[in-house]
Amino acid sequence: MSVSKPLPHDAARLHVTGSARYVDDIPSPAGTLHLAFGQSPIAKGRITAMNLDAVKAAPGVVAVMTADDLPFTNDVSPSIHDEPLLSDGTVNYVGQPVFLVIANSHLAARKAATLGQVDYVEETPILTVDEAMAADSRFEEGPRIYEKGDAETAIDAAPRQIDATFEIGGQEHFYLEGQAAMAVPNEGGDMLVHSSTQHPTEIQHKVAEALGVPMHGVRVETRRMGGGFGGKESQGNALAVSCAVAARLTGRACKMRYDRDDDMVITGKRHEFRITYRVGFDDDGRVQGVSFKHYTRCGWAQDLSLPVADRAMLHSDNAYLLPNARIESHRLKTNTQSATAYRGFGGPQGMVGIERVMDHIAHDLGLDAVEVRKRNYYAAKADASGQKDNSTPYGMQVEDFELHGMTERLMETSDYAARKAAIEKWNAENPIVKKGIAFAPVKFGISFTLTHLNQAGALVHVYQDGSVHLNHGGTEMGQGLFQKVAQVAASRFGIPLDLVKITATDTAKVPNTSATAASSGSDLNGMAVKAACDTVRDRMADFLAERHQAEVSDVAFSDGHVEVGEARYTFQEAAAMAYQGRISLSATGFYKTPKIEWDRIKGRGRPFFYFAYGASITEVAIDTLTGENRILRTDILHDAGASLNPALDIGQVEGGYVQGAGWLTTEELVWDNQGRLRTHAPSTYKIPACSDRPDVFNVALWDEQNREDTIYRSKAVGEPPFMLGISAWLALSNAVSACGNAYPAIDAPATAEEVWAGVRRVRDGI
Amino acid sequence: MTKIHVTTTVNGDETEFLCDPRETLLDVLRDRLNLTGAKEGCGTGDCGACSVTMEGRLVCSCLVLGAEAEGKDIATVEGIADGDTLHPLQRKFIEHAALQCGICTPGILVAAKSLLEKNPDPSETEVRYWLAGNLCRCTGYDKIIRAVMDAATEMREAS
Numbered sequence: 006m007s008v009s010k011p012l013p014h015d016a017a018r019l020h021v022t023g024s025a026r027y028v029d030d031i032p033s034p035a036g037t038l039h040l041a042f043g044q045s046p047i048a049k050g051r052i053t054a055m056n057l058d059a060v061k062a063a064p065g066v067v068a069v070m071t072a073d074d075l076p077f078t079n080d081v082s083p084s085i086h087d088e089p090l091l092s093d094g095t096v097n098y099v100g101q102p103v104f105l106v107i108a109n110s111h112l113a114a115r116k117a118a119t120l121g122q123v124d125y126v127e128e129t130p131i132l133t134v135d136e137a138m139a140a141d142s143r144f145e146e147g148p149r150i151y152e153k154g155d156a157e158t159a160i161d162a163a164p165r166q167i168d169a170t171f172e173i174g175g176q177e178h179f180y181l182e183g184q185a186a187m188a189v190p191n192e193g194g195d196m197l198v199h200s201s202t203q204h205p206t207e208i209q210h211k212v213a214e215a216l217g218v219p220m221h222g223v224r225v226e227t228r229r230m231g232g233g234f235g236g237k238e239s240q241g242n243a244l245a246v247s248c249a250v251a252a253r254l255t256g257r258a259c260k261m262r263y264d265r266d267d268d269m270v271i272t273g274k275r276h277e278f279r280i281t282y283r284v285g286f287d288d289d290g291r292v293q294g295v296s297f298k299h300y301t302r303c304g305w306a307q308d309l310s311l312p313v314a315d316r317a318m319l320h321s322d323n324a325y326l327l328p329n330a331r332i333e334s335h336r337l338k339t340n341t342q343s344a345t346a347y348r349g350f351g352g353p354q355g356m357v358g359i360e361r362v363m364d365h366i367a368h369d370l371g372l373d374a375v376e377v378r379k380r381n382y383y384a385a386k387a388d389a390s391g392q393k394d395n396s397t398p399y400g401m402q403v404e405d406f407e408l409h410g411m412t413e414r415l416m417e418t419s420d421y422a423a424r425k426a427a428i429e430k431w432n433a434e435n436p437i438v439k440k441g442i443a444f445a446p447v448k449f450g451i452s453f454t455l456t457h458l459n460q461a462g463a464l465v466h467v468y469q470d471g472s473v474h475l476n477h478g479g480t481e482m483g484q485g486l487f488q489k490v491a492q493v494a495a496s497r498f499g500i501p502l503d504l505v506k507i508t509a510t511d512t513a514k515v516p517n518t519s520a521t522a523a524s525s526g527s528d529l530n531g532m533a534v535k536a537a538c539d540t541v542r543d544r545m546a547d548f549l550a551e552r553h554q555a556e557v558s559d560v561a562f563s564d565g566h567v568e569v570g571e572a573r574y575t576f577q578e579a580a581a582m583a584y585q586g587r588i589s590l591s592a593t594g595f596y597k598t599p600k601i602e603w604d605r606i607k608g609r610g611r612p613f614f615y616f617a618y619g620a621s622i623t624e625v626a627i628d629t630l631t632g633e634n635r636i637l638r639t640d641i642l643h644d645a646g647a648s649l650n651p652a653l654d655i656g657q658v659e660g661g662y663v664q665g666a667g668w669l670t671t672e673e674l675v676w677d678n679q680g681r682l683r684t685h686a687p688s689t690y691k692i693p694a695c696s697d698r699p700d701v702f703n704v705a706l707w708d709e710q711n712r713e714d715t716i717y718r719s720k721a722v723g724e725p726p727f728m729l730g731i732s733a734w735l736a737l738s739n740a741v742s743a744c745g746n747a748y749p750a751i752d753a754p755a756t757a758e759e760v761w762a763g764v765r766r767v768r769d770g771i
Numbered sequence: 772m773t774k775i776h777v778t779t780t781v782n783g784d785e786t787e788f789l790c791d792p793r794e795t796l797l798d799v800l801r802d803r804l805n806l807t808g809a810k811e812g813c814g815t816g817d818c819g820a821c822s823v824t825m826e827g828r829l830v831c832s833c834l835v836l837g838a839e840a841e842g843k844d845i846a847t848v849e850g851i852a853d854g855d856t857l858h859p860l861q862r863k864f865i866e867h868a869a870l871q872c873g874i875c876t877p878g879i880l881v882a883a884k885s886l887l888e889k890n891p892d893p894s895e896t897e898v899r900y901w902l903a904g905n906l907c908r909c910t911g912y913d914k915i916i917r918a919v920m921d922a923a924t925e926m927r928e929a930s
Contacts, residue, residue, distance in 0.1 A: 011868070112793075178908075265815070
């Protein structure tokens with residue numbers, strides 16, 4: 006059976022030969038036009054006059070569009086229709102698209118886009134958390150609050166209290182392939198759109214609205230993305246819609262791709278958070294009550310900020326049973342890019358909050374930080390009698406807690422105790438270079454919190470030569486989803502993988518799909534494909550059983566063959582026979598996640614089908630004179646259930662960790678006081694490079710299967726490993742704490758500058 | 772603007788093209804020669820996705836003008852395999868799952884091949900720092916380094 010095999014990515018051979026086609030590589034029809042946005046240079050204001058004569062006169066320009074030229078809906082929002090494609094007369098952030106240039110080359114369009122003469126009446130922008138709170142500038146009527154027990158009373162009654170505030174920076178996705186789309190006008194006003202998107206159905210929906218046609222007039226195809234990470238869940242809408250309206254206007258194919266600087270300036274990023282916490286605990290480090298306040302900078306439009314902020318609240322417990330908890334979340338509207346989905350979808354920020362609390366408690370008591378965490382863990386499973394509480398702050402019972410065993414295993418394999426002692430010795434002997442080590446667990450909830458999104462469809466054809474054509478609603482962004490799902494299909498038919506062709510995601514094949522997001526890709530689409538394959542397989546089995554006067558249960562599909570009693574056919578022969586027997590060899594499949602129900606206003610229910618777990622230990626060294634630092638060693642144990650493909654899953658774990666560590670260490674977004682993003686290219690925004698990889702990097706998968714009935718008992722693995730990177734941030738804090746007695750109180754990202762400042766705080770009290 | 776006529780060699784084949792004097796080698800490769808293996812990741816020479824070699828020297832093709840290719844020998848990812856036979860680096864990248872979305876892979880392969888031609892027996896540290904100019908957002912780099920080290924071993928043993 007092909008599931009559980011460590012097979013390479015389905016397109017690996019295409020990747021290494023440079024022949025894998027991304028949107029910008031698709032051969033474009035003759036006469037294809039290229040698009041670029043003219044952007045707002047100010048963060049907030051009104052347009053009083055627009056003179057685009059110079060733009061129109063620029064070499065190569067074919068047409069220029071403003072909001073007035075849009076034929077139908079001027080909106081690219083994935084949520085509440087508050088995001089015009091082109092400015093409606095107001096501008097709300099630096100970089101907002103104001104007009105659209107259509108030209109005969111990418112460069113001509115970009116050059117012309119700088120020539121617009123637009124007059125604005127500037128208004129005072131709201132840029133920071135403080136400014137937004139002072140102006141009560143927010144989404145939703147007030148803060149959301151989720152509560153369990155009485156946190157304030159419990160905190161006050163506890164033997165010890167801590168009260169603190171810290172900042173968590175945002176993060177640029179930095180998918181190596183920038184946003185891109187191409188629209189090709191078809192006959193009768195239909196539109197074919199190629200889009201680098203995680204959400205083809207959303208693109209179809211927004212393009213149909215913009216063209217004033219039903220969704221059946223728009224077909225969206227996505228073969229692959231050059232990375233997504235959440236940044237292509239809604240942020241591709243503007244490009245696809247632009248291409249479609251320009252194609253409608255000109256009757257020619259239109260292509261748009263953002264230059265890297267434009268991409269970083271225009272598109273949304275991970276939400277920045279300020280978190281304040283008040284915690285009450287006993288002398289053993291056990292939390293009695295904790296109260297969080299999340300101040301989330303959402304940017305100018307709502308986009309996906311509400312569910313992102315919800316998920317941050319839902320991960321404010323991480324791995325810990327909090328007897329009393331209160332989480333208050335403010336979703337602040339600011340004149341910056343509209344913050345959007347990014348791997349973890351708010352979960353990482355919530356988790357950093359409670360991990361910071363655990364670290365602070367351990368420091369306060371002088372206890373080992375791993376021990377403090379273990380004392381606060383959930384129980385391994387919910388108490389059947391219901392006597393003992395094992396519930397999250399939102400009322401869901403934790404029934405599948407793997408972290409006791411995982412922590413124990415990782416402590417052993419990483420040699421944690423001995424290394425911690427060696428680091429203490431090193432730090433006592435070395436005044437300049439200090440080392441630190443830290444552990445961080447992950448418990449991540451799997452399912453879309455918007456319950457209706459937890460559905461998926463698939464389409465499977467078996468051709469008369471026995472080859473299989475597979476399609477489903479999930480998109481491939483490098484995570485290996487297509488291969489994992491193809492492995493499922495091959496296993497259901499008992500055939501080798503090379504008989505299965507994986508095809509581009511296509512809204513004309515599988516409709517009404519959810520975004521490939523929330524780590525749900527293989528869980529949902531794997532199950533939908535399984536259902537479709539089983540339908541076809543059962544038809545073939547019925548047919549062969551009847552022909553051989555055998556029981557259906559005697560028909561077996563394995564090793565590329567179908568056996569019926571004494572008879573044995575190749576799968577190809579069986580398919581040909583079924584075809585000649587007039588059996589339908591095509592089927593759809595559908596899946597919806599069971600058990601989930603959720604009320605996001607009350608903050609009660611079971612938003613998640615199950616949890617995925619992970620544990621990591623990072624060791625770092627810092628130079629106390631400069632703050633420079635590096636990761637010396639990382640050990641990870643991650644829970645992918647019964648992995649569908651260990652090679653791909655370990656790839657997700659390694660990549661997730663490094664991306665998470667990047668978020669919390671080197672990746673700093675800086676806006677100036679006029680709201681301009683000053684870190685808008687890799688020259689100024691530092692993602693981890695090859696030289697930053699940990700010197701020693703040990704990654705293993707946990708060997709338990711999913712306790713819930715998922716596809717072959719596997720677990721989702723896209724987002725959870727991202728949060729393993731929290732141990733890198735905590736390790737830097739641990740190294741800084743070796744410089745004195747005070748708590749380092751490191752903000753995120755812990756850049757070299759922040760580490761250096763931390764050393765001065767701890768050592769010199771400044 | 773008058774176009775420039777350029778005669779060059781790409782992956783061993785003599786090639787001619789006309790290009791705008793301001794056009795980059797990357798745009799020439801992608802838009803005029805249909806060699807879309809090299810990618811534009813940043814356009815400023817920081818990400819390495821457009822890596823090619825010119826006269827054996829590793830360059831970011833987004834920082835080279837098409838006109839500069841005159842009389843030069845250019846090698847891109849499309850020329851690494853020998854027909855259907857993959858280069859050891861390509862095989863090892865597949866074997867080690869050293870790629871995910873794959874868009875940085877062409878640049879990394881060109882860079883790694885260039886390293887191994889200069890230094891067939893690099894240390895892990897040398898590989899890490901040689902490839903530090905090739906950004907990858909997916910993999911975390913571990914499998915990439917293992918694949919390059921393993922390919923280097925195989926190529927040494929074969930030679």
